[in-house]
Amino acid sequence: MTLHLAPTASPVHSGRAVGTLAFTVLIYSLMMTLLVPALPVLCEALGASVAASGWILTAYLLAGAVLAPVIGSLGDRYGEKRVLVIVLAVFALATFGAALTTSIETLIAMRVLQGVSTATFPLALAVLRQNLTGPAMAAGIGWVAGMLGVGAGAALVLGGVILQYMSWQWLFLITGALILVALAMVVVWVPQAPRGPAVRTDWAGTAFLSGGLVSLLLAITQGGSWGWTAPATLGLFVVAAVALVALVGVELRQPNPLVDVRVLADVPMALTSVITLVLGFVPYVFYLCVPRILQAPEATGYGSGFTVIQTGMAMLPAAVMVFFGGRATSPIAARFGLRTPAVAALVLMGIGAAGLALWPTQLWSIVVFFCLVGFGNGLGFAVCAQLLAALIPPAEIAAASGLNTVVRTVGSATGAPITTAVLVAGGQDRSAFVCAFLVAVAVSAVGAVTAVGLPSVRE
Numbered sequence: 001m002t003l004h005l006a007p008t009a010s011p012v013h014s015g016r017a018v019g020t021l022a023f024t025v026l027i028y029s030l031m032m033t034l035l036v037p038a039l040p041v042l043c044e045a046l047g048a049s050v051a052a053s054g055w056i057l058t059a060y061l062l063a064g065a066v067l068a069p070v071i072g073s074l075g076d077r078y079g080e081k082r083v084l085v086i087v088l089a090v091f092a093l094a095t096f097g098a099a100l101t102t103s104i105e106t107l108i109a110m111r112v113l114q115g116v117s118t119a120t121f122p123l124a125l126a127v128l129r130q131n132l133t134g135p136a137m138a139a140g141i142g143w144v145a146g147m148l149g150v151g152a153g154a155a156l157v158l159g160g161v162i163l164q165y166m167s168w169q170w171l172f173l174i175t176g177a178l179i180l181v182a183l184a185m186v187v188v189w190v191p192q193a194p195r196g197p198a199v200r201t202d203w204a205g206t207a208f209l210s211g212g213l214v215s216l217l218l219a220i221t222q223g224g225s226w227g228w229t230a231p232a233t234l235g236l237f238v239v240a241a242v243a244l245v246a247l248v249g250v251e252l253r254q255p256n257p258l259v260d261v262r263v264l265a266d267v268p269m270a271l272t273s274v275i276t277l278v279l280g281f282v283p284y285v286f287y288l289c290v291p292r293i294l295q296a297p298e299a300t301g302y303g304s305g306f307t308v309i310q311t312g313m314a315m316l317p318a319a320v321m322v323f324f325g326g327r328a329t330s331p332i333a334a335r336f337g338l339r340t341p342a343v344a345a346l347v348l349m350g351i352g353a354a355g356l357a358l359w360p361t362q363l364w365s366i367v368v369f370f371c372l373v374g375f376g377n378g379l380g381f382a383v384c385a386q387l388l389a390a391l392i393p394p395a396e397i398a399a400a401s402g403l404n405t406v407v408r409t410v411g412s413a414t415g416a417p418i419t420t421a422v423l424v425a426g427g428q429d430r431s432a433f434v435c436a437f438l439v440a441v442a443v444s445a446v447g448a449v450t451a452v453g454l455p456s457v458r459e
Helices: 011-033 036-046 050-078 080-099 104-131 134-165 169-189 203-226 231-253 261-265 267-295 308-336 339-358 363-391 394-425 430-452
Strands: none
Touching (some): 011 104, 036 050, 080 104, 104 363, 104 394, 203 394, 267 339, 339 430, 363 394
């Protein structure tokens, strides 16, 4: 398979640009899980119910899924740097606005605006794709992709530390300051790509994609509380199916579609999407199970009685391994092709899940096997990003990677309620956690089998 190559930037400039983009994606990934340990505190401070506080995470998820491909398409058209600067400005305003809120409704609104940050990863990938090639591009993708898991894991530690010594508002104030630093770095060090061709906005595709994704993710995230057979849940699934089928019909007739369904129907792209779905699903099994195991009282027979900070420290090595997984992808792919690290990523995640299914409550097993999952996850993120760079023309990479981000979001949104349902059905005892980890084993196995069918693309 032929790679779509771009001019190589100067070493000095590209190094600064890669560092800037990696830092930018790190902040976005921090915001994904930074509020997880703060949900009980936010409930009490804002007088919100547990159900209402769940929307603090759901609103961010829904907005990001809708906005990522749309903003990615705008990046392809108007230049990724221009759009990235606007995204970071909105992200910063929403983050500082969240720190000033006094009601749960306003906080949820700010979280919706923060959802624009989901587009930072596809825009960063597009900048790398436009300016680097060969090993330099692969290494840059490894750095940026590695930040996804590092931020999500490190945020669990950082959030706990901030809550231990400061008020919840500092979660947003510190993040907002980091966003402003990233914004300045992007303005100074990220190269500006030329504008893409002037084309009409695909409003019909945007409407159907937004309606379908919102309906699908809302049904997935709320189905556990509403009931999976409740009329509202089933109705949303029907609406999602109708909207997404209509999207396919509309986009096939569009000369410049928001979602090029012909590309998505290509076998390597379809396989990449399945793998991305798995990469989004599996980590959330661990994000939900591991803290519950570690923080449960020792009287339960399986808990360690850890504090939030101790729990975060136990999970931090896995977050670090995500980064190393991303960095390891380039040399492995250069020698064996992208299929090998893709299969290895899913196999490692499956082994990690199987290890915790066998020894779910020991601290050593949690650290060791969660590290395997983290390394595999980082490896997989980088592989999928490099597959997109290889399969998609440079002018369309931001929109395509934005849609790939949506697929990962759907995987995460599916992993959370399914894991919760398994734990509730099992009474949240030792056997329930074993069942949840076995689900992760099965899903990882599906991903590994899928990865075998990938083309053996080399740099």
